[in-house]
Amino acid sequence: MALVQQTEMQLWLDKVEAWGQARSVNVQKDTCLHLCSLRDFLQRLLMHVDGMSSTTETMKAIPSLGQILGRLCWNPVVTADGESLIFQCLWELYSEHPANALERKANQWIQKLLCQLTTEEDESPSDFLLKHLDLSPTRYHNQVLRKVLLLTDYPAFVCRCSCDRIVSTCVACVPLVTCPEVAPLLGALLQRPLTCAQATLTNDFLDAVSSAYRSGSLSLENQAVVALWCHSLPSLEEAMLGLLESTVAAYSTDVVLPAAVTLYKKKLTYYTLRYNMPRNLNIIYASLVIGRVPLIHSHFFFFVPLQNPLKAFFPHSPPNLLLPLLTQPPGQCVCVCVCVCLISQHTIPCIVQTRRSFLDGVGVVFEAWFVLVQCSHWVHEALRLLATTEARDCHPLLWLLTFYHHPTNRGHHRNQQLVMLSSPNTSLHPLFTSFLSHPSLTSCPSFLPSSISPSFLPCPLSYHSSTLCGNRA
Amino acid sequence: MEATLKNLSSTIELLAVAARSGDVRLWDRQSLSRAFHWACYCEHLFSKYHQNPQIRGIMEIQLQHTNSRLRAVFADYADLSFLDLSHCQHLLLTGLLNNPNLPLSIMKILFDTTKPAHVKPGEYQDSTGLCSRIIQCKSAHKILSPLTCHSGVSAEVQGTFLNKSLHTLLSQGGEPCRAQCFLDTVLQGCKGAEHFYLVLAAALLTGENAHAQTASVDFLQDWLQQNHSLLQHMCFTLPTSILKNLAREHIKFRDMYCAVLKKWAADMEYCVDDGEWTQSATSTTVSFQEVTERFVVLFEACPTLRTTVEKELNDLRISDGDFDVRGLSVWGDLLTEIPYACGSR
Numbered sequence: 030m031a032l033v034q035q036t037e038m039q040l041w042l043d044k045v046e047a048w049g050q051a052r053s054v055n056v057q058k059d060t061c062l063h064l065c066s067l068r069d070f071l072q073r074l075l076m077h078v079d080g081m082s083s084t085t086e087t088m089k090a091i092p093s094l095g096q097i098l099g100r101l102c103w104n105p106v107v108t109a110d111g112e113s114l115i116f117q118c119l120w121e122l123y124s125e126h127p128a129n130a131l132e133r134k135a136n137q138w139i140q141k142l143l144c145q146l147t148t149e150e151d152e153s154p155s156d157f158l159l160k161h162l163d164l165s166p167t168r169y170h171n172q173v174l175r176k177v178l179l180l181t182d183y184p185a186f187v188c189r190c191s192c193d194r195i196v197s198t199c200v201a202c203v204p205l206v207t208c209p210e211v212a213p214l215l216g217a218l219l220q221r222p223l224t225c226a227q228a229t230l231t232n233d234f235l236d237a238v239s240s241a242y243r244s245g246s247l248s249l250e251n252q253a254v255v256a257l258w259c260h261s262l263p264s265l266e267e268a269m270l271g272l273l274e275s276t277v278a279a280y281s282t283d284v285v286l287p288a289a290v291t292l293y294k295k296k297l298t299y300y301t302l303r304y305n306m307p308r309n310l311n312i313i314y315a316s317l318v319i320g321r322v323p324l325i326h327s328h329f330f331f332f333v334p335l336q337n338p339l340k341a342f343f344p345h346s347p348p349n350l351l352l353p354l355l356t357q358p359p360g361q362c363v364c365v366c367v368c369v370c371l372i373s374q375h376t377i378p379c380i381v382q383t384r385r386s387f388l389d390g391v392g393v394v395f396e397a398w399f400v401l402v403q404c405s406h407w408v409h410e411a412l413r414l415l416a417t418t419e420a421r422d423c424h425p426l427l428w429l430l431t432f433y434h435h436p437t438n439r440g441h442h443r444n445q446q447l448v449m450l451s452s453p454n455t456s457l458h459p460l461f462t463s464f465l466s467h468p469s470l471t472s473c474p475s476f477l478p479s480s481i482s483p484s485f486l487p488c489p490l491s492y493h494s495s496t497l498c499g500n501r502a
Numbered sequence: 503m504e505a506t507l508k509n510l511s512s513t514i515e516l517l518a519v520a521a522r523s524g525d526v527r528l529w530d531r532q533s534l535s536r537a538f539h540w541a542c543y544c545e546h547l548f549s550k551y552h553q554n555p556q557i558r559g560i561m562e563i564q565l566q567h568t569n570s571r572l573r574a575v576f577a578d579y580a581d582l583s584f585l586d587l588s589h590c591q592h593l594l595l596t597g598l599l600n601n602p603n604l605p606l607s608i609m610k611i612l613f614d615t616t617k618p619a620h621v622k623p624g625e626y627q628d629s630t631g632l633c634s635r636i637i638q639c640k641s642a643h644k645i646l647s648p649l650t651c652h653s654g655v656s657a658e659v660q661g662t663f664l665n666k667s668l669h670t671l672l673s674q675g676g677e678p679c680r681a682q683c684f685l686d687t688v689l690q691g692c693k694g695a696e697h698f699y700l701v702l703a704a705a706l707l708t709g710e711n712a713h714a715q716t717a718s719v720d721f722l723q724d725w726l727q728q729n730h731s732l733l734q735h736m737c738f739t740l741p742t743s744i745l746k747n748l749a750r751e752h753i754k755f756r757d758m759y760c761a762v763l764k765k766w767a768a769d770m771e772y773c774v775d776d777g778e779w780t781q782s783a784t785s786t787t788v789s790f791q792e793v794t795e796r797f798v799v800l801f802e803a804c805p806t807l808r809t810t811v812e813k814e815l816n817d818l819r820i821s822d823g824d825f826d827v828r829g830l831s832v833w834g835d836l837l838t839e840i841p842y843a844c845g846s847r
Contacts, residue, residue, distance in 0.1 A: 120606065137602065140602065161585070167635065177646045177647055181646060201646060201649060207615075
């Protein structure tokens with residue numbers, strides 16, 4: 030037995046026997062707490078049994094298997110689990126072509142067990158009553174569950190609920206995350222304001238909800254999803270990556286705009302959260318993502334026109350910069366040069382370099398990068414200033430452009446790049462100056478069309494040159 | 503109509519095959535889905551025609567013919583009634599799960615956990631994952647119930663539907679005898695079960711606010727009054743908190759409960775050796791102290807009742823000889839004890 034040891038089988042058998050039918054609250058709680066390890070055990074058991082040639086062989090190798098599975102089937106915590114592996118284990122024991130009495134007996138036992146689980150009622154006269162009350166068992170159990178949910182008074186969780194009750198409800202809900210009727214209760218728990226440190230949502234609960242939501246087996250209201258993201262940053266991260274992947278996938282088609290709008294309607298408020306993205310952001314997507322973010326941003330502000338203060342979206346960025354730059358179209362921004370200088374010389378480097386810890390820092394860096402990306406006209410202005418400013422003052426601008434393309438600085442050696450870029454820039458600067466002093470260009474207020482995103486071009490200098498050539502032609 | 507009757511017969515035959523025949527070995531996903539569709543069709547026939555005596559009668563004759571044919575084929579065949587049509591899908595499911603020839607592939611479809619579709623009431627429910635949905639709902643109920651500090655939810659749901667069934671029978675031109683027959687049948691099936699009393703109480707309490715259901719609640723109370731033995735068992739079995747609510751909500755029930763308490767008291771005899779009043783005639787063993795406390799709870803629920811009942815008890819005490827000595831009149835002793843019990847609460 031490579032996957033499951035005999036001692037482990039005995040341990041689980043003892044545990045399962047002690048649980049019984051899990052009628053008491055404490056036993057249910059204990060089962061919930063062991064649910065993850067039980068899933069892992071059943072998964073390995075399933076793989077182990079899968080490798081056996083017949084039920085006869087399985088029963089000889091693991092004689093206690095039937096006992097464990099049979100008892101687990103009467104534990105509601107196990108059977109409530111939508112991803113229940115228990116049925117799959119039973120299928121492994123079922124022989125389509127039984128070869129002997131043991132296999133025939135095993136088949137009968139499995140079928141009887143499943144029939145009892147499905148059709149038997151706890152109260153003796155319920156079967157008779159349901160038949161005469163024109164009430165199908167499916168509908169009846171659905172109604173009973175809805176009634177129980179109402180009795181938990183879950184809408185009140187949002188404003189009041191005792192700490193003990195929150196914790197015990199969280200524990201009880203772990204196996205129920207795929208039960209569609211329970212979704213409102215899960216939503217209420219997620220949206221409950223944090224009023225007490227002892228009543229925080231458990232990690233098991235958040236992991237179970239995230240996993241069910243990710244797999245599509247749980248449907249939550251938008252507000253509940255946002256609340257989930259507030260509680261669980263990995264969940265937000267996955268959602269964000271999914272969104273970006275969808276956006277990138279639709280990039281080359283004509284439907285990109287409606288797709289982005291639709292996605293943003295769905296994931297509308299994720300900007301209200303803090304970010305933990307860059308460590309997982311695949312660099313391959315970076316240039317495509319950069320191109321989509323301003324579009325997405327414009328739709329975001331279209332749907333949520335400053336309902337929430339900017340500070341909530343970008344908590345680490347100075348509001349005096351955010352307000353004009355985020356809320357005004359590029360052409361109307363009257364202080365772009367000032368802002369670019371300010372941001373390239375002070376704000377972003379300051380933010381990036383003074384991050385307090387790694388985890389805190391990645392959020393801060395991403396926020397700074399995100400502000401820069403969704404206001405790409407800043408980068409246009411930086412390019413323009415690079416060509417017109419004295420070479421000795423170009424360092425902050427080069428820093429900004431380097432940061433724009435490689436925000437994480439992971440493996441990109443920003444300082445080294447800056448040195449490498451400074452040298453050709455210094456050499457090319459006289460050339461720029463002579464071009465710009467040419468009479469045919471002096472009348473042009475801005476030689477860089479703001480409608481073109483710099484993210485399409487591999488480097489600022491080539492972009493600069495090609496635009497110049499285009500203008501002259 | 504002819505086509506409908508033919509479909510009805512075919513579906514009944516289908517149910518018999520699903521439960522007893524080896525042919526289910528050949529069923530696949532599509533066969534299963536179509537079988538549930540036909541079962542659903544029969545449920546529609548029931549809901550459409552069960553209030554129409556003429557069509558119902560024709561269908562019942564058709565069912566008799568089909569039943570007799572199927573009895574000849576399957577030795578253990580149990581006849582299906584018109585009422586059974588109301589839950590054909592469940593009959594199909596139960597039949598399949600009990601059929602030893604059911605193939606693994608069909609079981610896997612019924613217990614599929616990968617498709618937790620949410621079905622709204624009234625919508626057709628696909629058979630995929632049907633069993634796992636039922637099991638999940640039952641399990642979720644068991645897990646969440648302890649969080650509510652409220653037992654008897656299942657009885658409440660059944661009570662609500664009992665009320666609805668009565669309402670349907672009484673409202674759509676139905677004769678009271680059919681409602682009476684319905685309640686008698688239900689009583690026969692659940693006799694002696696404590697759960698049934700909880701269902702009856704729930705039926706009386708859930709219909710209290712709906713004007714449309716007043717008739718069904720009244721009818722149910724009249725039926726209880728006629729079944730005095732049942733009423734006594736119900737009052738004996740139910741928790742006092744539920745009886746208090748019933749007395750508060752329904753004057754008729756209040757009076758019936760008060761009459762039951764008086765009967766229990768009237769059936770008591772004084773045991774000189776023990777110095778206690780004990781039950782003599784009825785099967786219920788309610789102590790004198792319990793009767794006293796139940797009167798007190800009743801007066802709490804209906805304070806206006808106290809004066810009237812105390813006057814009645816006093817009249818009964820006078821008719822017993824108007825003695826003030828303990829053990830001579832149960833009414834006199836009750837009148838003495840009730841104020842003490844009220845004061846101690």
